Amino acid sequence: MAAKKAIETFSKSLIEEVHKWGCFKQTGVSLRYMMDFGSKPTSKNLLISAQFLHKELAIRIARRAVELERLPCDLSQKPAVLKVRDWYLDSFRDIRSFSEIKNMNDEKEFTEVIKAIKVRHNNVVPTMALGVQQLKKDVDPKIINQDFVEIHQFLDRFYMSRIGIRMLIGQHVELHSPNPPPHVVGYIHTRMSPVEVARNAVDDARSICSRQYGSAPDVHIYGDPDFTFPYVPAHLHLMVFELVKNSLRAVEERYMNSDKDPPPIRIIVADGLEDVTIKISDEGGGIPRSGLRKIFTYLYSTARNPLDEHADLGVGDNVTMAGYGYGLPISRLYARYFGGDLQIISMENYGTDAYLHLSRLGDSQEPLP
Structure with a gap:
C-alpha cells in the first residue's frame, strides 16, 4: 500500500524536480558564523537567513529523498522507510511551492512553513530504526552483512544531514524569540557551562534509570562550574544523557544482585586550548x-x-533506558557536527571510558554528507 501511495501522491514533475535539486551543491556553515550572524537578528538578517534557507533546505532535503529511493537490500521498500521518504517529499514540495522571499511578510510565512517541516520530521530516527528492524526480520543475516556497511554509511550521512537541517531551521526560528535570555543566540549559548549541562543530563538519565530499575548509581562530576564556552546546550545534553544512560544501565545490571554498593560514575570536564573534553x-x-x-x-x-516489544514506538516519543542501539552512533554524529568526536575505550570485566571531544574553535564547517 505504502509504495502505491508514494506513486499516487507525488507527481512525476515533483520527483523530477527532486532529482534535479538533489544534484545541487550544499553550503555548510560554522558555529561561529551562526553565532556572529544571529547576534544581530535585524529584519535584514532574518530576510537574508530565510532566502538562504529557501534554497539550502530544498537542496539538502532533495539529496536525502533521492538517497532514500536507492537503498540496498530493498530497504527503500520497507513501510517505515517509505513513510520517511514521503515526509521528505512533502517537505521538499512545501519549500518549493513557496515563491521568492522578498519582504518580512514572506519571511514570517516561510518561517511558519519550516517550523511545520521540523515538527513533521520529529520521528524520523525511530521510524528509520523501525525500517531497519523490518529489514532485519525479513532477510538472511548473511546477506545483511554484505550490504551492512553500505546501510551504515547511508544512515551516518542521513542522520548527519538531519542534524544540520534541524540546526538550521531551529536556529532561524529561535532568532524570532522576542526576549532571548542573555548570551543566547538561537540554539547557541555563547557562555555555556558544560558542568551545568552535564548536571542536568545526569538528573534526566538517573530519573529514567530509577524508573526502570528502582534505583540509580551515583554520578560525580569534576570540573570548574564557572568555565564556559560557546556551544549548543541541547546537543551536549543529548550526548551526555546517552553516555550516562549507558553507564547507569551497565553498572545497575552488574550490581543488581550484589551485596556491594554500585560504584559511582565519574564525569570529568577538562578545558584545553582546542577541545573541551568530557x-x-x-x-x-x-x-x-x-x-x-x-x-x-x-x-x-x-x-x-x-x-519488537511495542511496534508503535516508531511514532511515539518514549524514551526507554536502552533502545535501538542508536544512542552512541548518533551522539558521535552530534559531536562531529561541530568538529568534535566521541571515543569509547573499554576494559572487559572492569568498565568503560567515553571521551567526548567538543571543538572550542567554532570554526569547523558542517560536515556535509
Whole structure:
C-alpha cells in the first residue's frame, strides 16, 4: 500500500524536480558564523537567513529523498522507510511551492512553513530504526552483512544531514524569540557551562534509570562550574544523557544482585586550548573487544529492542533506558557536527571510558554528507 501511495501522491514533475535539486551543491556553515550572524537578528538578517534557507533546505532535503529511493537490500521498500521518504517529499514540495522571499511578510510565512517541516520530521530516527528492524526480520543475516556497511554509511550521512537541517531551521526560528535570555543566540549559548549541562543530563538519565530499575548509581562530576564556552546546550545534553544512560544501565545490571554498593560514575570536564573534553567513566563491566567494533553501528544493541516489544514506538516519543542501539552512533554524529568526536575505550570485566571531544574553535564547517 505504502509504495502505491508514494506513486499516487507525488507527481512525476515533483520527483523530477527532486532529482534535479538533489544534484545541487550544499553550503555548510560554522558555529561561529551562526553565532556572529544571529547576534544581530535585524529584519535584514532574518530576510537574508530565510532566502538562504529557501534554497539550502530544498537542496539538502532533495539529496536525502533521492538517497532514500536507492537503498540496498530493498530497504527503500520497507513501510517505515517509505513513510520517511514521503515526509521528505512533502517537505521538499512545501519549500518549493513557496515563491521568492522578498519582504518580512514572506519571511514570517516561510518561517511558519519550516517550523511545520521540523515538527513533521520529529520521528524520523525511530521510524528509520523501525525500517531497519523490518529489514532485519525479513532477510538472511548473511546477506545483511554484505550490504551492512553500505546501510551504515547511508544512515551516518542521513542522520548527519538531519542534524544540520534541524540546526538550521531551529536556529532561524529561535532568532524570532522576542526576549532571548542573555548570551543566547538561537540554539547557541555563547557562555555555556558544560558542568551545568552535564548536571542536568545526569538528573534526566538517573530519573529514567530509577524508573526502570528502582534505583540509580551515583554520578560525580569534576570540573570548574564557572568555565564556559560557546556551544549548543541541547546537543551536549543529548550526548551526555546517552553516555550516562549507558553507564547507569551497565553498572545497575552488574550490581543488581550484589551485596556491594554500585560504584559511582565519574564525569570529568577538562578545558584545553582546542577541545573541551568530557570523560565519562563507569565500572559496569566493560565491553569485550569483539563488541567494540559494533557499538557505533545501527544494527546492533545489547539491549532488548523496544521496537519488537511495542511496534508503535516508531511514532511515539518514549524514551526507554536502552533502545535501538542508536544512542552512541548518533551522539558521535552530534559531536562531529561541530568538529568534535566521541571515543569509547573499554576494559572487559572492569568498565568503560567515553571521551567526548567538543571543538572550542567554532570554526569547523558542517560536515556535509
